[in-house]
Every structure is written in structure tokens, then in C-alpha cells.
Amino acid sequence: MSKLPSDTLLGDIETLFGAVSARLRRIADGSREPSAPPDAETIAHLRAAVHDCVTALDQLQSMLLAEIERRSRLEQIASNAQDALAAAPPELAAMFDALLGMPPNSCRSARSPEPSRAS
Numbered sequence: 001m002s003k004l005p006s007d008t009l010l011g012d013i014e015t016l017f018g019a020v021s022a023r024l025r026r027i028a029d030g031s032r033e034p035s036a037p038p039d040a041e042t043i044a045h046l047r048a049a050v051h052d053c054v055t056a057l058d059q060l061q062s063m064l065l066a067e068i069e070r071r072s073r074l075e076q077i078a079s080n081a082q083d084a085l086a087a088a089p090p091e092l093a094a095m096f097d098a099l100l101g102m103p104p105n106s107c108r109s110a111r112s113p114e115p116s117r118a119s
Helices: 010-034 040-089 092-101 106-111
Strands: none
Touching: 010 040, 040 092
């Protein structure tokens, strides 16, 4: 099974950004050396290298946007589950706490405030 872009760890994305940045620096440093204007072959080589870097940056941007979207969906799913649990009958919440090995009412109290008591 192939990995989706959103499966890539953020550390991997940082490493890839570093690699693209380093390649752009090498391109820029290499283009400074000649004192004469570059020939057509050199210009074509530089354009191809920069184009490769732009393509890599576009892919990284796509990966980051997919990861942001994935995390947003997961946060929404978790929020919906917490809301549903807070609205659940106390017996169901107690059963859920027991299944998770949590103290009684811990799932409810994590999401909803204590009901106000009448004086």
C-alpha cells in the first residue's frame, strides 16, 4: 500500500524543504563564479535546476495543505465525538469511561462544564 502525502511526517517535510533550499543555494553560488555572461547551455541548465526546485516546492506545499486538512478533519471528528458523549445518557458515558479505563465522568467533564446548582 502506498503512502498518501498526508502520511508523511512533518520532520520529513522539514528535511525536504532543507534539501530544496540547499540545492537553490548551490545553484545561486555556482552561477556567481564566471565573470563573463553565461552561455546558453549554462542558462538552460540553471533554468532546469530552478524549475526542478519549484516543482519540489509545489509538491511540498501540496503535502502540507493535505496534512493541514487531515488534521482539521480529525479535530472535527474528535470534537463531534466529545459533543455526542457529553449529550449521551449518564449510563452510556459511564460505560464508555469503564471501557477506556478512565475515572467515572472523566469523558463528560473533559468537554462539558459542571451543571449549575440551584440554591
